[in-house]
Amino acid sequence: EVQLVESGGGLVQPGGSLRLSCAASGFPFSSYDMTWVRQAPGKGLEWVSSIASGDRSTRYADSMKGRFTISRDNAKNTMYLQMNSLKPEDTAVYYCARGWGRNSRPPEGQGTQVTVSS
Numbered sequence: 001e002v003q004l005v006e007s008g009g010g011l012v013q014p015g016g017s018l019r020l021s022c023a024a025s026g027f028p029f030s031s032y033d034m035t036w037v038r039q040a041p042g043k044g045l046e047w048v049s050s051i052a053s054g055d056r057s058t059r060y061a062d063s064m065k066g067r068f069t070i071s072r073d074n075a076k077n078t079m080y081l082q083m084n085s086l087k088p089e090d091t092a093v094y095y096c097a098r099g100w101g102r103n104s105r106p107p108e109g110q111g112t113q114v115t116v117s118s
Contacts, residue, residue, distance in 0.1 A: 002026040002108055004096050009112030012086055020081040020112055022096030030074035035104040036081050038092035039111075047102050048094070049081065059101060063089075086116045 008020040022034070036048040049060045049070040058070050069082040079096055094114055095107035 004109035
């Protein structure tokens with residue numbers, strides 16, 4: 001059974017940082033490109049970032065470039081998203097998903113809530 005468990009969200013002030021984790025099991029994690037997406041209140045899913053399985057190349061949505069860093073530890077079957085300089089508009093539920101970019105599969109976990117507010 002595929003499991004993706006997101007964690008690390010919380011309440012943070014504007015300008016603050018959070019590190020999200022995605023623990024994967026039930027599939028060969030190291031063979032999969034992986035993606036972070038988010039869903040703000042009342043809005044659809046928004047692609048955030050992706051990391052390739054092989055060369056670990058990365059891509060970011062324009063609004064996240066320079067602020068977010070995606071990484072993975074294949075030995076731990078875990079993907080991360082380091083988020084710095086957070087803004088109120090980053091408030092959303094963040095999900096990890098299998099696949100690359102906007103063609104990634106629908107999220108299969110419960111997500112983790114990130115709230116950026118003073």
